[in-house]
Amino acid sequence: MASLRAIRRMFCTAADTAAAPVTGSRWERLKNSKAGVWCRSLFSDYKDASWEVVVGLWERPVKASVYASLLAGTWACFYTKPDCSSFEATLLECSNQLGLLSPWIRNGTSDSHIQSLVKLRNEGRLRHASLGLLSLVYCADYDPDTTLYEAQCSNLSVPWRELPERMLDVGFVGRWWVLDLKMKDCDVNEEEFKHLPAHMQVTLPPSVREVERNEKLHKESWLVLTLEEEGEETNVVNIKEERVSEESQIATLKE
Template sequence: MLRIFRKAPSAFENIQAKIKFPEKFKGTILEKWADYWKNLFIDYRQMLQDLRSDVQDEPIKALKWTAGIITATALAKNNPTETDFKDSLKRISNEVALVNEDCLNPKSVGHIRYLAMCYNEEVLHYKNFGLVSVMYVKDLNDSCDLYKAHCSYMQPTYLSLPSKIVDVGFMGKWWNLYIKTTNYDVNV
């Protein structure tokens, strides 16, 4: 790959020497447009040459950056969506419905019922932060037009926001739902 970077400057200079801009377009917007793209290409070529020299000078640092970028990309690609949360909730609700009530874990069933109630009241919301997704509960749904919904003094504070988080999605899984419903069929 480094060979490509070494050959690119000479190849570009050869092409630039062969292509001449016609006299009738000199001083027009087309010449300015062509100069813009030529300068942009030169800037990117210089950036790639600097990158090549930086990689050769500090290969460990380049490896760390590459690993970090690949990890962040993998996390972002596997970030669960609200649809994944709904599917997981429906799947676990269906599985719980098949188990006898004497065998059910009351904490798991209570958590599932709470989430279903939040969906019915339309107070459960989804937020994507790129690498991590969050399901959180609001006090009122968006269609509510009470005084409490508009008064700035009655809005939640930043310190109360962590208590509103219901679930955190990371690496393709909603972790709180997974942890609380793993042993749904073990009555403790």
Template sequence: MRLLFLTNRANALRARISNTFTLPERFKGTVVEKWAKYWTGLVRDYKDVGVDVVKFGYNKPRKALVITGASLGLYACVKRNPDEEVFLQLLRQWNNKLILVSPTEQNVIAKEYVRDLELVLNRNTLRTLSLGFCTLLWVDLYSKDDCTYKAICEYTGVDYLKFYQYIIDIGFWNRYWRLDWKMRNFDINYL
């Protein structure tokens, strides 16, 4: 009921404004009149969408809550989507922590993983693919600076069906999950 009351008030206010505000005769039939009609139509459309959303929320509150929660969750994932700079910072932090441990006490898996990532960075073959809510880090076959025919030709690149084999990490929520998983026990020697 309250929603209908607000809708009636908004319609009355709009009618009052449209009655009091009219374009002068010199602007009729010009670009200014078309521009004013465009903006009033746009405001009317957005007002109708807002009213429909509120009505939907009153009629189906659970569904509206699920849609709102999913939208907010997706928005939060997009805001916290890491990029290549975050990966390089995390790699430097883990590398510095690994260096502080004696080579005999370093975990072999963590040491090899960091060494492989450093080789990929030195070869300049690390690529990022942002999907909006997460980021895929993958290794390309050729360097960014390579100008040979094999590197430039689109048919000699990474095959889409085998793309999953080249993925080295997945970034989500400001973390790179494989890097964190490989480095969780970096200071324990399993030999």
């Protein structure tokens, strides 16, 4: 009896549902569904969050500008971070620049640093690591194509704690800072001046007046002499010769 009552109630409910009029369109039914309610609540949350951000920017412009500057600087550092190919190109450029200099005027520090890097590159021992905002170049023990067990075993690879000791250069904001520092005054051989006194080893930059005077003399050296100036110079020379001849005659008379 209970089963018959349940079956009868089910049929009655189905008939009532079929007889009930359809209210609303398909779009309204989609909005009132679980997926529609969830999407509307998500959109409302994002709208409120965006409005709070706009209000915060309007109320605290200094703080907002600082945050914007930090974000822009971070993006610029990440975008201008040099890669491994950039390091090799810079290394070859520095090597060619030193190759054009004579060994007598070549800086010993720059030459030894570049030669060691070129040797490591030829041996395939240079490694590049990207750390997000900057890049690192360090040396490894073996070439990656070497078939030795020590080179292929991952447990014998270079540990991270030894990275500061093996680090060769740091790339940041599109530059390799150690290379730039080592190549400073690469055409000045300090060994050539070590025997000079201390006051002669130190050179000071010229003052503004000296620079202006040198530029003025350089410009005047390119000027063409006029005939009047040449005539005046010849007159001066003739007067000097006459004076010399008179002095020589007086000296002979005295003798």
